[in-house]
Each structure stands twice: as structure tokens, then as C-alpha cells.
Amino acid sequence: MTPFLIKLWENIKIAIRALVQSKMRTVLTTIGIIIGVLTVVSVASIIEGLNRGFANQIANLGSNALYVQKYPWASMEDFSKFRNRPNVILKEADFIRERMRLAEAVSPSTGTRQDIRSRGKTLNGISVNGVTNNYDVVTGLVIEEGRFFSFAEIERDKNNVVIGWEIKENLFENRNVLGEKIKIGTTNYTVIGVTEKRGNFLGQSLDAEVYVPLGTVFKNFGWHRSISIAVKVTDATRVDEARDELRFLMRLARKLKPTDEDNFSINQQDVLMDMYNKLTGGLYTAAIGIGTLSLLVGGIGIMNIMLVSVTERRKEIGIRMALGAKRKVITFQFIVESIIICGVGGVIAIILSYLVSIIISKITPFPSAVPAWSVFMGLGFSALIGLFFGIYPASKAARLNPIECLRYE
Amino acid sequence: MESLIELKDIVKTYKVGSVEVHALRGVNLTIQPNEYISIMGPSGSGKSTLMNIIGCLDTPTSGRYELEDVPVHEMDDNQLAEIRNRKIGFVFQTFNLLPRANALHNVELPLIYSGVHATRRKALAEAAIEKVGLSDRKSHKPSELSGGQRQRVAIARALVNNPSLILADEPTGNLDSATGDEIMQVFKDLHAAGNTVVLITHEKEIAEQANRIVYIRDGNIADDVRI
Ligand SMILES: Nc1ncnc2c1ncn2[C@@H]1O[C@H](COP(=O)(O)OP(=O)(O)OP(=O)(O)O)[C@@H](O)[C@H]1O
Ligand SMILES: [Mg+2]
Numbered sequence: 001m002t003p004f005l006i007k008l009w010e011n012i013k014i015a016i017r018a019l020v021q022s023k024m025r026t027v028l029t030t031i032g033i034i035i036g037v038l039t040v041v042s043v044a045s046i047i048e049g050l051n052r053g054f055a056n057q058i059a060n061l062g063s064n065a066l067y068v069q070k071y072p073w074a075s076m077e078d079f080s081k082f083r084n085r086p087n088v089i090l091k092e093a094d095f096i097r098e099r100m101r102l103a104e105a106v107s108p109s110t111g112t113r114q115d116i117r118s119r120g121k122t123l124n125g126i127s128v129n130g131v132t133n134n135y136d137v138v139t140g141l142v143i144e145e146g147r148f149f150s151f152a153e154i155e156r157d158k159n160n161v162v163i164g165w166e167i168k169e170n171l172f173e174n175r176n177v178l179g180e181k182i183k184i185g186t187t188n189y190t191v192i193g194v195t196e197k198r199g200n201f202l203g204q205s206l207d208a209e210v211y212v213p214l215g216t217v218f219k220n221f222g223w224h225r226s227i228s229i230a231v232k233v234t235d236a237t238r239v240d241e242a243r244d245e246l247r248f249l250m251r252l253a254r255k256l257k258p259t260d261e262d263n264f265s266i267n268q269q270d271v272l273m274d275m276y277n278k279l280t281g282g283l284y285t286a287a288i289g290i291g292t293l294s295l296l297v298g299g300i301g302i303m304n305i306m307l308v309s310v311t312e313r314r315k316e317i318g319i320r321m322a323l324g325a326k327r328k329v330i331t332f333q334f335i336v337e338s339i340i341i342c343g344v345g346g347v348i349a350i351i352l353s354y355l356v357s358i359i360i361s362k363i364t365p366f367p368s369a370v371p372a373w374s375v376f377m378g379l380g381f382s383a384l385i386g387l388f389f390g391i392y393p394a395s396k397a398a399r400l401n402p403i404e405c406l407r408y409e
Numbered sequence: 410m411e412s413l414i415e416l417k418d419i420v421k422t423y424k425v426g427s428v429e430v431h432a433l434r435g436v437n438l439t440i441q442p443n444e445y446i447s448i449m450g451p452s453g454s455g456k457s458t459l460m461n462i463i464g465c466l467d468t469p470t471s472g473r474y475e476l477e478d479v480p481v482h483e484m485d486d487n488q489l490a491e492i493r494n495r496k497i498g499f500v501f502q503t504f505n506l507l508p509r510a511n512a513l514h515n516v517e518l519p520l521i522y523s524g525v526h527a528t529r530r531k532a533l534a535e536a537a538i539e540k541v542g543l544s545d546r547k548s549h550k551p552s553e554l555s556g557g558q559r560q561r562v563a564i565a566r567a568l569v570n571n572p573s574l575i576l577a578d579e580p581t582g583n584l585d586s587a588t589g590d591e592i593m594q595v596f597k598d599l600h601a602a603g604n605t606v607v608l609i610t611h612e613k614e615i616a617e618q619a620n621r622i623v624y625i626r627d628g629n630i631a632d633d634v635r636i
Contacts, residue, residue: 002524003523003524003525004524006521006524006525006526006527007521007522007524010521014521017509017510021509315505316507318505319505319506319507319518320518320522321466321490321493322464322466322493322499322505323493323494323499323518323519323522323566324490324491324493324494324495324519324522324523324570325490325522326486326487326490326491326522327486327487327490328487329522402466403461403466403467406501406505409503
């Protein structure tokens with residue numbers, strides 16, 4: 001080892017020894033930093049969790065899909081205004097399918113909530129989706145067992161059902177389900193397929209859903225309902241053009257006069273993405289503000305304690321200088337102390353933030369995940385804080401006059 | 410090398426507000442290797458100021474200081490720290506040990522700052538503690554040692570880097586006379602072993618144990634007597 005490395009290592013040991021010798025002071029100072037880093041990392045993990053859940057979910061809608069619906073997904077206006085709009089109906093879907101040039105697929109769907117029964121077991125309020133044969137293609141639904149609906153089944157409003165992974169788990173466990181009967185509402189359906197596991201989103205299972213032919217929903221649960229028409233655009237770069245075409249066709253189908261407002265909404269993933277980005281953008285800004293503030297408070301705590309420590313240890317500083325410690329060595333010793341306090345605080349905070357993340361995902365509907373970058377950011381930040389708020393006290397220590405320090409009792 | 414230390418016209422003036430305090434008013438002093446010299450004088454005469462300058466803890470307001478023919482008065486902070494580390498061994502009236510470190514670690518300190526490897530450092534520190542007869546107390550903390558033992562640890566620390574000069578400012582000032590005598594015996598032995606010792610005191614009996622007594626009065630050398 002070179003003399004330089006020996007000095008470096010000894011200085012680190014000196015700093016550690018000093019910290020161990022005044023445990024209470026070290027612990028209290030560390031807490032300040034822990035709170036700061038914990039805030040930053042926890043908020044980051046909530047946002048990351050939202051990103052993984054929400055953003056992926058939105059992305060699943062597909063960037064080249066348009067949805068004709070009665071209500072808009074996001075609006076500044078009063079929603080009651082949209083209640084008087086006419087329902088979107090199946091005929092309009094056919095109208096679009098026949099005429100739209102930029103549509104690769106047109107898939108109408110609707111939904112209701114019903115109780116499901118099989119062999120004495122009941123599941124309450126399950127989401128029942130009425131769909132057509134290309135629904136799986138348009139929405140990216142993956143079938144794990146069996147198959148999706150054929151064109152003929154849809155045409156004949158067959159009482160067949162494709163069930164979510166969780167429904168199968170709850171009603172049939174490991175037994176074979178294909179060909180089994182389940183009761184939705186008051187009608188029996190034959191299971192023809194099971195969808196792949198998709199997981200949770202905002203506390204709701206995406207696997208506790210069932211799919212039946214669209215017409216079956218009308219037939220069994222009533223005709224008076226608005227549908228959603230999903231339109232998959234042929235070319236992702238021509239979505240805007242397709243949107244115009246779709247709007248034109250809908251106005252045509254509803255025979256609207258040029259002066260009439262649209263009485264339908266064309267929804268698109270962008271809107272949700274925008275809303276989501278705005279929401280999390282605000283969250284990020286708030287988080288960075290709160291985090292910075294608490295790190296600042298922690299940092300000032302460090303500086304305060306270090307300044308007190310420098311005053312308390314004047315004698316020690318004088319002794320070290322008399323024995324040949326250069327000013328930069330003294331500076332280094334105190335900065336290392338400060339960085340160690342903050343570094344240890346950072347590590348503890350990150351361990352705690354994992355726990356917080358687990359608790360958050362247990363007791364709230366928000367998914368939560370500690371992102372790797374926030375770990376590095378937390379550690380880096382706390383070390384930087386240690387450095388930044390350690391520099392002033394350390395340089396103050398190094399500027400002391402050794403003779404005065406030695407005289408000090 | 411002619412002399413170990415050469416001080417020429419050393420002046421130290423402190424400014425306290427608008428008042429100037431003349432602590433040293435032109436001191437000329439030459440010290441040869443392996444001398445045992447006492448510096449005596451009344452309180453406030455400038456003894457400690459002189460010692461701090463000789464020990465490179467302080468710099469003179471004016472004058473020349475050569476240590477082993479090297480002009481120290483031209484040096485910067487870092488160079489002075491290095492000189493203190495390698496050439497000077499301090500012994501203070503109040504011992505000035507690190508209270509939370511044990512005797513061995515206290516003695517190792519100067520070696521840490523000169524970057525000596527841990528194993529060699531430990532060996533050197535143990536040898537120095539052995540010289541002052543404290544081998545059985547090396548893992549004791551200062552609070553677990555008597556005043557005399559503390560001063561022995563401090564002397565071991567002063568010795569450990571094999572300095573050119575041992576500087577002691579009233580080393581017996583905080584000790585009873587019997588313990589003081591023991592410590593004086595240690596200095597006598599060190600001198601006999603070839604070390605140069607500069608001892609500051611205002612007690613005549615202590616001063617007279619050296620081979621040479623320099624009397625300071627009011628910042629000037631009043632007398633210089635070889636015994
Ligand atoms: N930092 C300082 N600022 C101002 N004046 C000082 C300072 N240090 C010493 N002096 C003054 O310089 C003079 C010499 O002080 P010094 O400490 O050298 O005396 P001394 O001979 O060691 O006295 P004692 O025997 O009491 O230790 C005194 O008048 C003292 O007040
Ligand atoms: Mg004095």
C-alpha cells in the first residue's frame with residue numbers, strides 16, 4: 001500500500017471511530033437523512049408502480065386504435081351534458097365497417113355486471129363483456145386454453161363464454177373447463193376458452209372477467225345499452241386521418257347537419273396518456289419539491305451537527321495538527337464523517353423504502369415498486385448531501401489555529 | 410550540518426484589536442544536535458511562543474529560522490505540517506492525548522500522518538511505549554492511566570517518529586514532584602540515548618537538570634548559561 005492509500009484508509013477509520021464513539025449524535029443525524037431519502041424513494045416507487053400498472057394498461061389499448069363511444073374518456077366539461085346523447089348502436093358499427101377505408105378491423109363491444117354460478121359456487125358482480133369475433137385481435141387478448149369465438153357463433157348469438165383466468169381458478173380450480181356449463185344471470189353458457197393471466201390493475205383483477213357474443217348480451221340482459229366501437233387503423237401513421245374519416249362516417253350515419261355538434265365521442269389512447277402524464281408530472285414535481293425540502297432539512301441537520309462536533313473536538317483537531325495532520329487531511333476526515341452518516345442514512349432509507357413499497361401495495365390499490373434508479377439516486381443524493389453540507393464544517397475545522405485549539409480545555 | 414536549530418532575529422507580534430503585543434522581540438538562538446536545553450522565564454515572557462515557533466506550530470512575524478539548515482520561515486502550511494510530523498516531538502503540560510483512543514493508538518498517530526503501514530506502525534509504537542516503560546498499559550485509555558503514565562504515553566508519541574528534536578512545554582507542570590522527577594528521568598535517558606531535548610519550565614530545579622539554561626525575559630534572551 002502506498003502512503004497515500006494508508007492515509008486515506010486511516011482517515012476513514014478515524015471517521016468511523018468518531019461516529020461510533022458518539023452513537024446518539026450519529027443516530028439522530030442519520031434520521032434526518034433517512035426521512036429525506038425515504039420520501040424521495042417512496043414517492044418514486046409509487047410513481048413507478050403507477051407507470052408499470054397504469055401506463056402499461058393504457059399502452060394495451062393500442063396507439064392505433066380509436067373508440068367510438070357515448071362518453072369521452074377525459075373532458076373538462078360537465079359529464080351530464082353527454083347523458084342526453086343517443087346510444088352508440090350496432091348498426092353504426094356495421095355502417096363504419098362497410099365504408100371506412102382506413103379501418104383494418106371494427107369491433108363493437110358492450111358490458112354489464114352479473115353474478116356467475118357453477119356447481120353451487122357463486123361469483124358476484126362479474127364484468128361480462130359482449131364482444132365480436134375479432135375482439136381478441138383488436139384488444140390483444142390472449143387465449144390460453146380452448147379458443148375465441150368464431151364468426152358463426154357471434155352471428156348466432158350463441159350462449160358460449162370465454163372466461164378469465166381467475167374465474168377458472170375460482171370455479172373449477174385445476175379441472176378441465178372446456179365444455180363445462182356456467183350460469184350467467186339466469187342463462188347457462190358453455191365454456192369454450194380461458195384467457196391468459198393478466199394480473200391486477202388499481203386493485204382490480206383483470207382476470208375476473210368473462211366474454212360472450214355481443215348479441216347475447218342484448219338478448220339476455222336487455223337491448224337498451226350503448227356500445228363501444230373499437231376501430232383498428234390500418235396504418236399507425238395515419239391515425240389522425242382515420243379519426244377524421246371515422247368522425248365523418250359517424251356524422252353521416254347519424255345524419256347530423258353541418259351546424260350540429262358531434263353527439264358521440266371518438267376516444268383514443270393519447271387522451272389518457274396525456275392525462276396520465278399531466279397527473280404524474282404534477283406528482284413528480286411535488287415529489288421532487290418535498291424530497292428536496294426534506295433532504296435540505298436533513299442536510300442542514302448534518303451541517304449543524306458537524307459544526308457542533310468541530311467546536312467540541314477543537315482539542316482533538318489541535319492535537320492531530322500538532323502531530324503532523326495537514327489541513328486537507330483534517331478537511332477530509334470531517335467530510336468523510338459527514339458522507340458516512342449520509343451514506344448509512346441512505347442505505348437504511350432504501351431498505352425502509354422497500355418495506356414501505358410492500359405496505360403501500362398491500363393496503364392501497366396502488367401498485368408500488370422501488371425502481372433501481374431511485375436506489376442509486378437515493379444513495380447518490382445522500383452522499384452528495386453529506387459532501388455538500390460537510391464541506392463547510394470540515395473546512396472550518398481545517399482552518400482552526402492549532403495553538404488555540406491546544407489551549408482550549 | 411553545523412547546528413540543529415538556528416534562530417536569527419525572531420520577532421513575534423500579536424495584534425489584539427489596535428494594541429500590539431510583542432511576545433518575542435528579536436530572539437537569536439542556536440541549538441546543537443544532542444543538546445539538553447532548558448528555557449526559563451517568568452509567566453508571559455514568551456517561552457511558549459518561542460516553543461511554538463521552534464516546533465513549527467507558529468510562524469514568526471519576522472526573522473530567520475533554519476532547522477537542519479532548511480529555512481523553515483519560508484515554508485507553507487503543508488510543509489510545516491510535514492516538519493512537525495517528521496522532525497518534532499511535542500510533549501505538553503496537559504498531555505494532549507486523544508481521550509477515547511488507547512495508549513497504543515495515541516502513540517501511533519504521528520505514524521498515521523506519515524503514512525506508515527499498519528504492521529510497521531504497531532511495531533514502532535510498541536517499541537516507543539516500551540522505552541517509556543508502559544508496555545503493560547498499552548491498551549489502556551488515558552482516563553485509565555495516572556498523570557505520570559499519561560505523560561509517558563505522550564513522550565512515547567513524541568519519540569515514535571524518531572524526531573530530530575523533542576520539545577516539552579512544562580511537562581511536569583501538572584504532576585506532583587515525585588512523578589515529575591520520574592518524567593525528568595525519562596528525558597535524561599532520552600538525552601543520554603542521543604536525542605535533542607528542549608524543555609520549557611519556570612522551576613529552577615527542573616531547569617538545572619539540563620546542560621544549558623536559556624533565560625527569557627520580556628521577549629528577549631536575558632541569559633544563556635552552560636552548566
Ligand atoms: N494568541 C495570542 N494573541 C495575543 N497575545 C498573545 C497570544 N499568545 C500569547 N500572547 C501574548 O504573548 C506573550 C507571551 O506569551 P507566552 O504564552 O509565550 O508566555 P509564556 O512565557 O509561555 O507564559 P507562561 O509561563 O504563563 O506559559 C504574553 O504577553 C501573551 O499574552
Ligand atoms: Mg507558556
